[in-house]
Amino acid sequence: MAKIVVVTSGKGGVGKTTTSASFATGLAKRGFKTVVIDFDVGLRNLDLIMGCENRVVYDFVDVITGQARLSQALIKDRAIDNLFILPASQTKDKDALSDEGVASVIEQLSAEFDYIVCDSPAGIERGAIVAMYHADEALIVTNPEISSVRDSDRIIGVLQSRSKRAENGDSVREHLVITRFNPQRAENKEMLSIDMISKDILKVPLIGVIPECQSVLEASNRGIPVINYEQSEAGQAYDDVVARFLNEERPYRFIDVKKKGWFGRIFGDQ
Amino acid sequence: MSNGFFASLFGGSAKKQESSANIAADRLRVIVQSDHRLSRRLTIENIDKMKREILAVVNRYVNGVNVEDVDIKQRSDANADILEMNVNLPDDHSTPHR
Numbered sequence: 001m002a003k004i005v006v007v008t009s010g011k012g013g014v015g016k017t018t019t020s021a022s023f024a025t026g027l028a029k030r031g032f033k034t035v036v037i038d039f040d041v042g043l044r045n046l047d048l049i050m051g052c053e054n055r056v057v058y059d060f061v062d063v064i065t066g067q068a069r070l071s072q073a074l075i076k077d078r079a080i081d082n083l084f085i086l087p088a089s090q091t092k093d094k095d096a097l098s099d100e101g102v103a104s105v106i107e108q109l110s111a112e113f114d115y116i117v118c119d120s121p122a123g124i125e126r127g128a129i130v131a132m133y134h135a136d137e138a139l140i141v142t143n144p145e146i147s148s149v150r151d152s153d154r155i156i157g158v159l160q161s162r163s164k165r166a167e168n169g170d171s172v173r174e175h176l177v178i179t180r181f182n183p184q185r186a187e188n189k190e191m192l193s194i195d196m197i198s199k200d201i202l203k204v205p206l207i208g209v210i211p212e213c214q215s216v217l218e219a220s221n222r223g224i225p226v227i228n229y230e231q232s233e234a235g236q237a238y239d240d241v242v243a244r245f246l247n248e249e250r251p252y253r254f255i256d257v258k259k260k261g262w263f264g265r266i267f268g269d270q
Numbered sequence: 271m272s273n274g275f276f277a278s279l280f281g282g283s284a285k286k287q288e289s290s291a292n293i294a295a296d297r298l299r300v301i302v303q304s305d306h307r308l309s310r311r312l313t314i315e316n317i318d319k320m321k322r323e324i325l326a327v328v329n330r331y332v333n334g335v336n337v338e339d340v341d342i343k344q345r346s347d348a349n350a351d352i353l354e355m356n357v358n359l360p361d362d363h364s365t366p367h368r
Contacts, residue, residue, distance in 0.1 A: 221294035
């Protein structure tokens with residue numbers, strides 16, 4: 001039985017797809033058989049971030065409508081064994097994801113994979129709800145910016161009322177991922193602090209802080225998940241997210257203003 | 271002039287590693303053009319349909335070709351629209367006549 005993890009945020013453009021791609025890649029690199037599903041029907045982008053856009057022939061909606069078998073639609077990652085992508089359809093709309101259809105695909109994947117990562121579309125409408133419905137755990141992606149935090153609060157509310165676990169009187173385990181964090185601006189009090197977002201406002205336990213990092217753009221330009229940029233701060237921060245998700249202890253890095261030497265950078269702690 | 275490791279390995283002397291912005295622009299051009307209509311001839315729905323039919327035909331004659339072995343791009347040069355398709359045939363274990 002796979003564990004199902006939704007990557008969601010409410011607001012668009014905060015790094016859901018970047019996070020989904022790197023998180024799934026990180027799990028697969030550790031040997032878990034992982035599939036990452038693009039739920040953003042009509043506006044698919046996961047294929048671009050994963051660099052497999054030219055290999056999309058069949059998609060999620062084709063599987064649901066019976067035009068393709070699941071095995072035909074799954075795209076195997078070129079670099080990493082154990083990693084598969086189920087792309088969204090570019091031509092249909094979100095209504096094409098019927099509840100029964102999604103449930104059946106998740107059930108089939110569940111038998112075969114260790115982890116199913118669901119990359120949610122922005123918004124709190126149908127697409128986002130379908131993406132979160134089957135989740136056991138959730139990565140809530142937030143920028144240190146008021147509109148993003150507010151939207152995350154909305155989506156957390158939806159998660160705890162509209163998901164399958166919520167319907168069964170259970171709850172979805174939440175983890176907060178803060179992206180595009182800039183320690184200097186936080187220290188200058190120009191940016192919401194990590195504790196403010198995690199503890200005071202959202203009250204969701206933190207699992208990672210991804211610093212604002214040039215490699216994120218570089219990685220998306222090339223279609224390589226940024227976690228594969230092992231020298232980059234964002235890549236290392238995503239590796240920490242995966243490690244913590246798997247219950248490894250990892251000190252927080254890249255959250256304090258850089259000291260003069262490299263020493264402080266590497267060992268910067270909470 | 272010193273070149274990077276990549277250039278010395280693959281690119282010979284003159285070639286620099288392509289900037290990621292150029293790679294992004296190339297990838298986007300390909301994807302956006304296929305998302306748009308390719309000079310009114312092909313709608314995105316038809317492109318999708320065509321891909322599947324091509325794959326079905328290939329599979330009729332060669333066993334074991336997976337979707338993931340297929341790479342299909344549509345793009346336009348200055349004076350030509352191009353449909354480009356690469357199919358990696360799987361390892362051949364069972365050809366009767368060879």
